Amino acid sequence: MREVKLFQRASLYEPNKPFRHVYFPEEGVGSIVTVLENGTETEVATVGYEGMIGLPLFLGAKQSREKAFWQVDGSAFVLDAESLREKMRRGSALVQALHLYIQAFLTQLAQSATCNRVHKVEQRCARWMLMTHDRVEGDEFNLTHQFLADMLRIRRTGVTEVASRLQRAGLIEYARGHVRIVDRKGLEAVACECHRVVQQEYRRLLG
Numbered sequence: 001m002r003e004v005k006l007f008q009r010a011s012l013y014e015p016n017k018p019f020r021h022v023y024f025p026e027e028g029v030g031s032i033v034t035v036l037e038n039g040t041e042t043e044v045a046t047v048g049y050e051g052m053i054g055l056p057l058f059l060g061a062k063q064s065r066e067k068a069f070w071q072v073d074g075s076a077f078v079l080d081a082e083s084l085r086e087k088m089r090r091g092s093a094l095v096q097a098l099h100l101y102i103q104a105f106l107t108q109l110a111q112s113a114t115c116n117r118v119h120k121v122e123q124r125c126a127r128w129m130l131m132t133h134d135r136v137e138g139d140e141f142n143l144t145h146q147f148l149a150d151m152l153r154i155r156r157t158g159v160t161e162v163a164s165r166l167q168r169a170g171l172i173e174y175a176r177g178h179v180r181i182v183d184r185k186g187l188e189a190v191a192c193e194c195h196r197v198v199q200q201e202y203r204r205l206l207g
Contacts, residue, residue: 002078003076003078004075004078006070010070013067013068015035015063015066019054022053022057022079023079024052025047026074027136028048028076028136029047029136031045031047031068031070031151032047032067033066043153051105054081074136097206104198104201108198112194115192121154122165125162126171126187127192127194129187133181141178144177
């Protein structure tokens with residue numbers, strides 16, 4: 001594997017195109033999104049240091065209907081598709097770990113679907129920020145209101161209102177597309193249970 005630097009919006013794989021690589025994030029966040037026929041993109045999952053981007057390849061698929069791109073600047077280790085297939089044929093500790101990761105990833109998908117259906121915008125925004133904070137070094141990361149609105153499929157004005165409330169409460173600092181988490185415990189109190197449930201599942205399965 002080789003380590004590469006990745007920046008926001010870098011493409012990792014595209015819909016209905018053969019996988020060439022898989023990615024193991026070291027720092028930063030990748031995003032898995034669905035793409036409708038009219039071009040609308042909706043985030044269905046994020047991936048950080050706990051996982052791998054390119055699971056359909058591991059499951060035997062040559063391509064996916066979804067797309068993946070890099071969300072928060074960072075780095076990842078890259079493995080070409082054929083090397084992963086060879087490891088799958090021979091069996092390895094990596095293969096065993098990825099089986100456990102799939103179960104945790106499915107929990108994340110299920111919890112995200114539930115969260116987007118029943119929880120308030122403020123709770124969902126707090127959850128997203130916590131998930132990102134989990135996967136970066138330090139307390140700061142780049143994030144624009146428009147980007148978060150696109151990922152959560154809500155209006156940009158809704159994100160602006162929530163970010164302002166969180167900042168007034170002393171939980172975050174936000175300026176020019178840059179977020180700093182000031183009060184992690186306070187932000188956890190605002191977020192719904194979904195972040196905690198997914199975090200606990202990853203720890204249970206992957207240590």
